[in-house]
Structure formats: structure tokens, C-alpha cells
Amino acid sequence: MAEVKLVNISKSYDQGKNWVIKDVNLNIPNGQFVAFVGPSGCGKSTLLRMVCGLEEISSGEMFIAGERVNDMPPNERRVGMVFQSYALYPHMSVIENMAFGLKLAKADKALVNERVQEAARILQLEALLDRKPKAMSGGQRQRVAIGRSIVQHPRVFLFDEPLSNLDVALRVQMRQELSRLHTRLKTTSIYVTHDQVEAMTLADQIVVLSPLQPGAKTNLEQVGKPLELYHYPANMFVAGFIGSPKMNFFDGFIEKIDKEETIVKLTTGEVLRANANTERAKAGDRVVLGIRPEDALAETDEGNAVEGKVEALERLGAESFIYMSHDTIREHFIVRVEDSRHRAEGTKMKIELPVQLCHLFDADGKAFRRTRAPEVD
Numbered sequence: 162m163a164e165v166k167l168v169n170i171s172k173s174y175d176q177g178k179n180w181v182i183k184d185v186n187l188n189i190p191n192g193q194f195v196a197f198v199g200p201s202g203c204g205k206s207t208l209l210r211m212v213c214g215l216e217e218i219s220s221g222e223m224f225i226a227g228e229r230v231n232d233m234p235p236n237e238r239r240v241g242m243v244f245q246s247y248a249l250y251p252h253m254s255v256i257e258n259m260a261f262g263l264k265l266a267k268a269d270k271a272l273v274n275e276r277v278q279e280a281a282r283i284l285q286l287e288a289l290l291d292r293k294p295k296a297m298s299g300g301q302r303q304r305v306a307i308g309r310s311i312v313q314h315p316r317v318f319l320f321d322e323p324l325s326n327l328d329v330a331l332r333v334q335m336r337q338e339l340s341r342l343h344t345r346l347k348t349t350s351i352y353v354t355h356d357q358v359e360a361m362t363l364a365d366q367i368v369v370l371s372p373l374q375p376g377a378k379t380n381l382e383q384v385g386k387p388l389e390l391y392h393y394p395a396n397m398f399v400a401g402f403i404g405s406p407k408m409n410f411f412d413g414f415i416e417k418i419d420k421e422e423t424i425v426k427l428t429t430g431e432v433l434r435a436n437a438n439t440e441r442a443k444a445g446d447r448v449v450l451g452i453r454p455e456d457a458l459a460e461t462d463e464g465n466a467v468e469g470k471v472e473a474l475e476r477l478g479a480e481s482f483i484y485m486s487h488d489t490i491r492e493h494f495i496v497r498v499e500d501s502r503h504r505a506e507g508t509k510m511k512i513e514l515p516v517q518l519c520h521l522f523d524a525d526g527k528a529f530r531r532t533r534a535p536e537v538d
């Protein structure tokens with residue numbers, strides 16, 4: 162087990178012409194499970210491959226267990242990588258696949274046997290040890306791929322979208338197995354995923370990356386516990402990325418500055434209160450008010466509301482999503498409701514934005530501090 166430290170890590174392809182990662186600083190304590198998330202192409206896999214040693218670091222320093230690893234070859238880093246494609250040897254049995262790496266490293270036979278049996282026990286593969294990969298399900302194959310890493314007793318596990326080839330039910334099952342595995346082994350883990358639920362449920366900390374913009378200082382947007390990112394997104398990028406469907410954003414101006422509650426006038430003239438400290442701003446500043454679909458309330462007589470037109474309804478059974486139009490929003494704004502029976506398309510409806518659940522951002526997209534949001538332990 163080991164801590165992983167990234168200091169100003171940057172990566173460019175094509176001799177500095179194409180930067181994809183810039184100044185990423187990260188401390189992953191020993192035993193922590195960290196997820197890298199972000200839109201396609203933001204550099205999640207590249208960052209993971211730099212930890213592993215499969216990708217050269219263009220600038221910055223990387224430490225594993227306090228040791229600088231920039232120039233250390235992958236096989237000396239003692240990290241275990243699990244890929245999306247299981248990359249098992251088809252002609253080898255489970256036992257042979259799991260033992261292969263240790264045998265290659267000329268490990269003692271008894272040790273190989275002990276480690277393989279241990280991994281098989283942890284992953285419940287004992288009954289399948291003589292099977293070939295083609296005679297196994299996707300979930301079983303992925304377990305063998307994880308087993309191949311476990312036998313090495315790596316200091317850090319690196320997972321690159323390990324569950325994305327599995328169907329939904331198997332994914333849920335494997336997600337729980339990975340969670341149990343981490344509780345049991347407590348090995349420092351870095352996990353790249355597209356799947357927010359995987360990140361939210363597995364990770365102690367989530368690292369949100371964005372595609373590097375020209376002139377940006379970094380593409381590391383926020384690092385935090387899952388619920389911290391949900392309740393206190395640092396900016397509009399994270400607010401829009403964490404949560405599904407994504408947060409609704411309304412354009413407006415600050416009408417009145419306050420420590421506890423700010424008055425915002427939308428560009429449509431509607432006046433709303435937001436739970437935000439805007440002491441660092443001034444009246445008249447452009448702002449964006451955000452509310453999550455699950456926090457907005459349909460058909461209300463209360464204040465702090467906007468009016469929109471129902472454009473479409475999505476009925477999912479336990480819940481429905483109302484897609485509404487509003488003049489400050491280019492796309493739709495979305496409201497989650499439990500019962501959609503009386504919400505006809507084309508009708509106008511008032512939507513309440515509860516003050517304590519509103520988010521507020523400045524013109525650069527940076528969040529104002531929320532004053533009465535839930536505590537995150």
C-alpha cells in the first residue's frame with residue numbers, strides 16, 4: 162500500500178504542441194479509493210497511464226510511497242492495472258492467467274500457488290480455476306483480470322473503466338464486489354470511469370477533470386468527497402457534470418448583495434432569492450442561478466418561482482422529468498416529479514426554486530459560497 166502524489170503533472174503530445182493535462186496537483190493518501198471523472202477526451206486515462214508508467218510525464222513530479230517514479234519503468238512501480246478489455250490469454254486457464262505475471266518474474270512456485278489461491282478465494286473463483294476465458298461470463302473474466310493484479314500484491318490498483326463492457330445488472334454486482342474488495346484489501350486505488358454512480362458509490366474522493374481550454378491554468382476542476390461535489394460544486398463545470406440530469410442554469414444579475422441571501426433578477430425580470438454569500442461581488446454583476454432537477458418543485462403557490470412552458474414529459478415509472486422552456490435558457494430546464502398525470506404539454510407552469518437549494522455562480526462560472534447547504538461529513 163502506498164500514497165500517490167502528483168505535483169504539477171502536465172502532459173503534451175507532439176512535442177509540446179498538444180497539451181492535454183496541465184498542472185494537476187493531487188495527494189492520494191494511503192488506502193484511499195479515488196475516482197477520475199470528466200467528459201470524454203479530458204485526459205482521465207492519460208493521467209492514470211502516467212501513474213502506471215505507460216505514458217511519459219511531460220513535466221511535474223510523481224511520487225509513489227514517497228519515491229519519485231518519473232523515470233521508473235512500469236514493472237518496478239509495483240502498481241496493478243486493470244483495463245476495460247480484460248486482456249486475458251485465451252489459451253490459458255484461470256489459474257495460468259493469474260499466475261503468469263508472477264511466473265514471468267520467476268517467483269517461487271509455492272508463493273505463486275499461495276497467491277493464486279488467495280486471489281481465487283477473495284474473488285470467488287475457486288470453482289473456475291481450470292476454465293478457459295471463452296467459457297466464462299464477462300463478469301467472471303473481469304474478476305480474473307482483477308485477480309491477475311491481486312496476486313502481485315500491488316501497492317496501488319489502477320482501474321481504467323473496468324466495468325464498462327458489462328451489462329447493467331452485472332455492473333451493479335461487480336461494483337459492489339469492488340467495494341467489498343477495497344474494504345478488505347484497503348489498497349490505494351485509482352479508478353477511471355464514465356459512470357457517475359460508480360464514482361459516487363465507490364470513491365472516497367472524486368477528481369473532476371475538464372478538457373483543457375486554451376489559456377487555462379489547469380484542467381483539474383475540483384477534488385472532493387462525492388457529496389461535497391454534489392452540494393458544494395466549486396464551479397459551473399462541476400455543478401453541471403455531477404448529477405443527472407444536469408443542473409439547470411438561469412442567467413441574471415445581482416440586485417442586492419447579502420451575506421446570507423442574495424436577490425437575483427433574471428434577464429426575464431423574475432426576481433429570485435438565492436442561498437449564497439455574494440460579499441465579493443457588486444450589484445449589477447452578471448450571475449447564473451442554478452437548481453438541480455430534483456430540487457425544483459412543480460406547481461407551487463410559494464414564492465421564489467419561475468414560470469415556464471411544458472415542452473415534453475418523460476415518464477419513467479417511479480419518476481418523471483418535465484422539460485420546460487424559459488426565456489433565460491437556451492435548452493430546456495428539467496424538473497423531476499413523482500407524478501406527471503396533470504402536466505400537459507404546452508401548458509404554463511410555475512416552478513419553485515427553494516432558496517436553500519439554489520446555487521449561484523459569477524460570470525466566470527465560479528460558485529459563490531452557499532450559506533445553508535447540508536453538512537458533508
Ligand SMILES: Nc1ncnc2c1ncn2[C@@H]1O[C@H](COP(=O)(O)OP(=O)(O)OP(=O)(O)O)[C@@H](O)[C@H]1O
Pocket residue numbers: 174175179181199200201202203204205206207208355
Ligand atoms: N498517443 C496520443 N497522441 C496524441 N494525442 C493523444 C494520444 N493519446 C491520447 N491523446 C489525446 O489526449 C486527450 C486525452 O485522452 P484520454 O484518452 O486520456 O481521455 P479520456 O478522458 O480518458 O477519454 P475517454 O473518456 O473518451 O476514454 C484526447 O484528446 C486524446 O485525443
